[in-house]
Amino acid sequence: MGGITEEELESSISSSSMGAYRRAPSYDQPQILEWVSELREMSDEAFVVECASRILDSAIMNGYRGNAWGAHARADICHDEAQRRHEKAGHDASCRGDTLYSEGHNKALTSQGHKTNPVSPCTCGLEKSSDD
Ligand SMILES: [Zn+2]
Numbered sequence: 001m002g003g004i005t006e007e008e009l010e011s012s013i014s015s016s017s018m019g020a021y022r023r024a025p026s027y028d029q030p031q032i033l034e035w036v037s038e039l040r041e042m043s044d045e046a047f048v049v050e051c052a053s054r055i056l057d058s059a060i061m062n063g064y065r066g067n068a069w070g071a072h073a074r075a076d077i078c079h080d081e082a083q084r085r086h087e088k089a090g091h092d093a094s095c096r097g098d099t100l101y102s103e104g105h106n107k108a109l110t111s112q113g114h115k116t117n118p119v120s121p122c123t124c125g126l127e128k129s130s131d132d
Helices: 006-012 015-023 029-041 044-061 069-088 100-111
Strands: none
Touching: 006 015, 006 029, 015 069, 029 069, 044 069, 044 100, 069 100
């Protein structure tokens, strides 16, 4: 068992993601903790694929009338992890530019035959636009 603790989870994700985690079935919560520790170790490339897969699962489960919080929590946690990696790469916390989660979202969209979202450029000044 290489999972993180619930306290570690709570201190490292948004309160709305933590709310989704708490609503997930109790049998699923330990699996989420295990999965989060794997998520943190993933390369950026593998993490983007994980985002795409979790975003798609969550979207599919949106129409489910039972408890789909496990799926929603995983997608929300991918969002938080992407933000963590964005800031670790040097972006400001307030930067509105695309993250790895945006890349994963686009991967999920194109897999379903949809167009990708418009590009959101970095707003914190780390990545200078090529038009400058
Ligand atoms: Zn930025």
